[in-house]
Amino acid sequence: MEVEMKIRGLMMDPVTNMPIVILRDVDGNSVLPIWVGIYEANAIALEIEKVATPRPMTHDLIKTLLLGLDTSVRKVVVSELRDDTFYALIWLEKEGQLISVDSRPSDALAIALRLDCPIYVEEAVLKSSKAAAASSDKVQSEELRRWLENLNDDDLGRYKM
Numbered sequence: 001m002e003v004e005m006k007i008r009g010l011m012m013d014p015v016t017n018m019p020i021v022i023l024r025d026v027d028g029n030s031v032l033p034i035w036v037g038i039y040e041a042n043a044i045a046l047e048i049e050k051v052a053t054p055r056p057m058t059h060d061l062i063k064t065l066l067l068g069l070d071t072s073v074r075k076v077v078v079s080e081l082r083d084d085t086f087y088a089l090i091w092l093e094k095e096g097q098l099i100s101v102d103s104r105p106s107d108a109l110a111i112a113l114r115l116d117c118p119i120y121v122e123e124a125v126l127k128s129s130k131a132a133a134a135s136s137d138k139v140q141s142e143e144l145r146r147w148l149e150n151l152n153d154d155d156l157g158r159y160k161m
Contacts, residue, residue: 002120040106047113059110076108078121081128
């Protein structure tokens with residue numbers, strides 16, 4: 001089963017100093033942090049902040065191509081968590097036919113933002129993520145888990161490009 005999520009914010013992990021995209025379900029019950037690379041975080045941040053670039057970025061080019069080919073993005077789904085790596089699918093529709101495309105979650109999220117399509121996470125991914133965090137005996141993981149659970153509106157959006 002898929003759970004609809006929204007991008008709640010983009011911030012830096014205080015432990016690893018890597019960017020994290022924070023997804024929260026529409027009911028506000030579940031939070032899913034996804035660590036992404038610097039360039040991917042930049043692509044997401046540009047769209048969140050509605051920053052215009054002088055030339056099209058890769059995800060803007062993909063948007064233009066899809067629209068030019070009369071193809072819509074129905075949804076993106078964070079579909080799997082395997083070996084601490086998240087996997088995603090972008091679901092396209094062209095002439096009534098649905099096509100799934102394998103994607104990194106960061107790219108799927110950047111495209112979802114640009115095309116204003118829904119974001120989902122498989123329930124199994126949410127459960128696996130919680131189980132992995134709960135079973136970890138590292139102090140840093142516990143500190144990070146507590147930090148993520150206690151985020152408020154003022155904490156989000158502190159990512160600087």
